[in-house]
Amino acid sequence: MSFPHRHDLETTxxxxxxxxxxTARSLEGWRGLGGYEALRKAIGMSPDEITEVVKASGLRGRGGAGFPTGLKWSFMPKDDGKPHYLCCNADESEPGAFKDREIIRWTPHLLIEGCLIGARAIGSAHAYIYVRGEFFEDTRYLTAAVTEAYEGGYIGDDIMGTGWSCDLTVHTGAGAYIAGEETGLMNSLMGNRAEPWAKPPFPAQAGAFGMPTTVNNVETLSTVPGIVTEGADWYTQWGTEKSPGTKLWCCSGHLVRPGNYEFELGIPLEDIIFEACGGTPSGKPVKAVIPGGSSTAFLTGDELDCSTTYEGMQEAGSSLGTASPIVMDEDTDIVAAMRRIAQFYAHESCGQCVQCREGTSWVVRILQRIEAGDGELKDIDTLYELCEQMTGRTICVLADSVVFPLRSSLDKFRGEYEARMSPSLVAVG
Ligand SMILES: Cc1cc2nc3c(=O)[nH]c(=O)nc-3n(C[C@H](O)[C@H](O)[C@H](O)COP(=O)(O)O)c2cc1C
Ligand code: SF4
Structure with a gap:
């Protein structure tokens, strides 16, 4: 594998x-930095022109799935006479992820600008930002910025005297992870329980309030103003053909310098972990990394020489997800780590699907037993069987989210599970 950016860790x-x-948090500060000029330019463009430039940039959704943003926008119906909605997903609840919060906290006007440009592209006159319930302080910054932008004529009627109008509402959730799944989010926005619905209907057909809707992540929309201002070629100078641009990386776990970083897509994961983040504080080898947030497959310490692109992480056997590597050093108890992850998903399951509701809590019970030293070897077979039953059979992919780390931890760290088995039960097992 070749890494064109091998030693280029300079942050873009x-x-x-x-x-x-x-400075950038206030409207005055943001305008001083050239803020809202991208919006002005976008209002001078047709919705199709905006969509085309975003398509050409190759920008992929940063909410986890990496779906091409311009293509998603092009699914919205045209001239259907119905209200369209843009929903910005600011629920950010994936364990390990803390990038959207930073955008909201430091550059709320960048996000507002991105939302308005996205709204214009999809023919929407009302955008919503659905914010995670626990983001109290960040929501304060965001609502203050929205108020200022309304007062300054950047949101609402006749924006900047251009004749184009668009409203923007900040809506807070109540702390449920499943409200981050796009259909769960829209249900919550409409005042219902945040339960995902089976697609179809897809959001572009019938989403929020039964109308065509596009849901995009905070980082995705915040990337759009730069692309509109500078053009697609400017954006594609970074990254690879399939994964252009830069990406925010939320690095946590056993690291000397954990934190939020921005890198060009494609640099090796090991450079992020060892060069940027300084490796482990104990100086001990890395045992495992969950590279894309807790719903992605484990990599071992020997598998970190992989390219941080969507395609590179897939080749390595995991996925980019939300680009939130959780690093575990040699002393980490993998069984306990996996049990904790499974507990999170069992707690957050909305309960509609049997495979998820029963499967996640069954996984937790087995892992607790193994962790306590009371497991049997056949428990490993049961865990594999549960992985089978929980994959691709549910309304949303929360159940699959447990399977990725679970199956990979069993494949790669089976010895750790076996070493925890009750000696008496191993003998009869
Ligand atoms: C269980 C679950 C939780 C999710 N949580 C989030 C989230 O917190 N933030 C987010 O942007 N996307 C989340 N997603 C993905 C969204 O459903 C959706 O794909 C995304 O917001 C689309 O935006 P993008 O195209 O800009 O990536 C989640 C998906 C699932 C299945
Ligand atoms: S997979 Fe789980 S979280 Fe998703 S809809 Fe089914 S029960 Fe709810």
Whole structure:
């Protein structure tokens, strides 16, 4: 595998440039930095022109699935006479992820600009930002910025005297992870329980309030103003053909310098972990990394020489997800780590699907037993069987989210599971 950017760890700060600097938070500060000029330019473009430039940039959704953003926008019906809605997904609840919060906290006007440009592209006159319920402080910054932008004529009627109008509402959730799944989010926005629905209907057909809707992640939409201002070629100078641009990386776990970083897509994962983040504080080898947030497959310490692109992480046997590597050093108890992950998903299951409701809690019970030293070898077979039963059979992929780390931990760290088995039961097993 070749790494064109092998030693180029210099951060390209398209999104993180103003993090840590309070200037960009106010409307005045943002305008001083050239803010809202991208929106002005976008209003001068037709919706199709905006969609085309985003398509040409190759931008892929940063909410986890990596779906091409311009293509998603092009699914929205045209001239159907119905209201269209843009929903910005700011629920950010995936364990390990903390990038959207930073965008909201430091550059709320960048996000507002991205939402308005996205709304214009899909023919929407009302955008919503659905914010995770626990983001109290960040929601304060965001609502203050929205108020200022309304007062300054950047949201609402006749934006910047252009004749184009668009409203924007900030809506807070109540702390459920499943409200981050796009149909769960829209249900919650409509005042229902945040339960995902089976597709079809897809959001572009009938989403929020039964109308055509596009759901996009905070980082996705915040990337759009730069693309509109500078053009698609500017954006594709970074990354690879299939994974252009830069990406925010939320690095946590056993690291000397954990934190939020922005890198060009494609640099090796091991460079992020060892060069940027300084490796493990104990100086001990890395045992495992969950590279894309807790719903992605484990990599071992020997598998980190992989390219941080959507395709590279897939080749390595995991996925980019939300680009949130959780690093575990040699002393980490993998069974306990997996049990904790499974507990999260069991707690957050909305309960509609048997395979998820029963499967996630069954996994937790087995892992608790193994962790306590009371497991049997046949428990490993049962866990594999549960992985089978929980994959691809449910309304949303929360059940699959447990399977990726679970199956990979069994494949790669089977010895750790076996070493925890009750000696008496191993003998009869
Ligand atoms: C269980 C579950 C939780 C999710 N949570 C989030 C989330 O917190 N934030 C997010 O942007 N996307 C989340 N997603 C993905 C969204 O459903 C959706 O794909 C995304 O918001 C689309 O935006 P994008 O195209 O810009 O990536 C989640 C998906 C699932 C299945
Ligand atoms: S997979 Fe789980 S979280 Fe998703 S709809 Fe079914 S029960 Fe709910």
């Amino acid at each position: 700060t398209l999104l993180s440039r103003h993090q840590g600097d309070e």
